[in-house]
Amino acid sequence: MSSTVFGAVILAALLHALWNALLKSEGDKYAGSMAVSLGSLPLAAGCLAVFGLPAPEAWPYVAASGVIHTVYFLCLLNAYRAADFTQVYPIARGAAPVLTAVFGAALLGEILSPLQSAAVLVIACGVMSLVFAARGTRVMSGAGLAWALATSAAIATYSLNDGAGARLAGNSAAFYGASSILNCALLALVIRFLKPGAVTAGLTRAPRSLIFGGSISFVAYALVTWAFSQAPIAMVSAIREVSIVFAILIGTFVLRERMNWRKIGSTFLTLLGVVLLRTAR
Numbered sequence: 001m002s003s004t005v006f007g008a009v010i011l012a013a014l015l016h017a018l019w020n021a022l023l024k025s026e027g028d029k030y031a032g033s034m035a036v037s038l039g040s041l042p043l044a045a046g047c048l049a050v051f052g053l054p055a056p057e058a059w060p061y062v063a064a065s066g067v068i069h070t071v072y073f074l075c076l077l078n079a080y081r082a083a084d085f086t087q088v089y090p091i092a093r094g095a096a097p098v099l100t101a102v103f104g105a106a107l108l109g110e111i112l113s114p115l116q117s118a119a120v121l122v123i124a125c126g127v128m129s130l131v132f133a134a135r136g137t138r139v140m141s142g143a144g145l146a147w148a149l150a151t152s153a154a155i156a157t158y159s160l161n162d163g164a165g166a167r168l169a170g171n172s173a174a175f176y177g178a179s180s181i182l183n184c185a186l187l188a189l190v191i192r193f194l195k196p197g198a199v200t201a202g203l204t205r206a207p208r209s210l211i212f213g214g215s216i217s218f219v220a221y222a223l224v225t226w227a228f229s230q231a232p233i234a235m236v237s238a239i240r241e242v243s244i245v246f247a248i249l250i251g252t253f254v255l256r257e258r259m260n261w262r263k264i265g266s267t268f269l270t271l272l273g274v275v276l277l278r279t280a281r
Contacts, residue, residue, distance in 0.1 A: 001231045006278060008223045009239045015220035017246035021254070022213040030195045032209045033073065034202030037184045039214015044184075047177030047222075054169035054178055061165025062175060066182030068161055070190055072154035077194075079151050083144025087131055092151035093241050094128030099156035101234035107160065110232045119277035120238045126270030127244050132262060159237045163228030172226040180218060235277060242274050 019036060026032030054062060079088040097120050104110040112120065162179070169175035191198050202210065227236045245267050251257040 001235055001278070005227050005230045005236075006239065009227050009236055010242060012220045012223035012227070013240055013243035014246045015216050015223075016240070016243040017250055019209075019213045019216040019220065020243075020247060021250045022209050022216075026206050026209055028198065028201060028205065030191055030198035031201035032206045032213070034188065034191050034199050035206035035209035036213040036217050037187050038202055039210040039212075040180055040218035041184055041214070043215060043218040043222075044177040044180040047173040048181075051171045051174040051177070054165075054171070054174045058165045058169035058175055059178075061161055061168065062178045062182060064161050065158060065165060065175075065179035066186050068154060068158040069179075069183045070186040072151060072158060073187060074190065075147055075151040075154050079144060079147035082141055082147055087144060088148045088151070090128045090130035090244070091145070091148040092155065093244060094124045094126075094130075095149060095152035096155035096159070097234060097238035097241060098124045099153060100159050100237040103156060104160055104232065104234045108164065108233070110234060112232065112234060113280060115280040116232075116235065116277060119273050119280050120234060122273030122276060123238045123241055123270055124273075126266055126268075126273055127241050129266040129269060130244065130248075130263065156237070159228070159233055162225055163233035163236075166225045166229040172229045173222060176218075176222050176225040180221075238277055239274055242270060245270055 023029070023032045023036060026035075076088070076092065079092065101112055101117065101120050105112070162175070165179070166172040166175045188199050191202075206213075224236060224240055248259075248263055248267055252259045
């Protein structure tokens with residue numbers, strides 16, 4: 001992985017943590033989620049205007065991307081209903097790089113070296129260890145664990161799909177622009193069914209997520225999609241999870257959440273895995 005690709009993924013991780021922090025501050029998560037999706041549309045349309053439509057052979061992947069990202073949202077929503085955020089997020093994000101590496105090798109022939117595989121496992125352990133970093137959380141239910149793992153499977157699936165699609169599209173920005181518009185339309189249908197009025201509320205009651213969150217979210221995943229076309233998808237997926245480190249820092253120094261030694265240990269383990277993956281051959 002080149003320094004340029006590595007730097008792009010680290011920047012994407014920071015931006016991912018920023019828009020998630022914005023979304024977390026919204027009182028109505030449905031409206032906030034819709035605002036982020038709607039706020040990305042101008043950039044998505046701009047990508048299509050500048051780069052054109054993806055190549056025809058990439059359109060099945062564009063369609064699949066819109067569906068999978070919507071499934072991801074539904075899995076995540078049900079996971080948060082069944083378990084605490086501090087339990088769901090680390091499992092969903094931590095298991096995803098491992099699943100991506102396994103299925104990337106099986107389906108795309110992207111075989112990681114032993115050291116690269118070990119680094120992916122270290123990152124996954126670092127992220128998932130955050131489950132134990134928060135004191136006083138309730139015992140995780142079986143349903144919560146099942147939905148968290150389903151969310152992780154959705155992340156791995158859209159990573160592999162979007163990586164393959166971006167490579168076929170001729171231009172990763174054209175691919176993500178098209179898939180982002182489709183995902184917004186599908187998400188609007190789902191949210192309108194789950195909570196009538198939330199789509200309109202996304203336009204009127206969540207201005208920060210609409211104006212800033214949407215743009216930041218789009219740039220973050222556009223960088224990741226481009227990186228998928230330049231490097232092994234499993235490596236990009238793993239490095240992307242350094243976003244949890246940025247999220248902890250934002251939570252501690254901006255949102256004034258409590259830091260403890262367990263969080264520090266989890267952060268160190270995650271960063272160790274990133275360093276190993278960066279230096280691995």
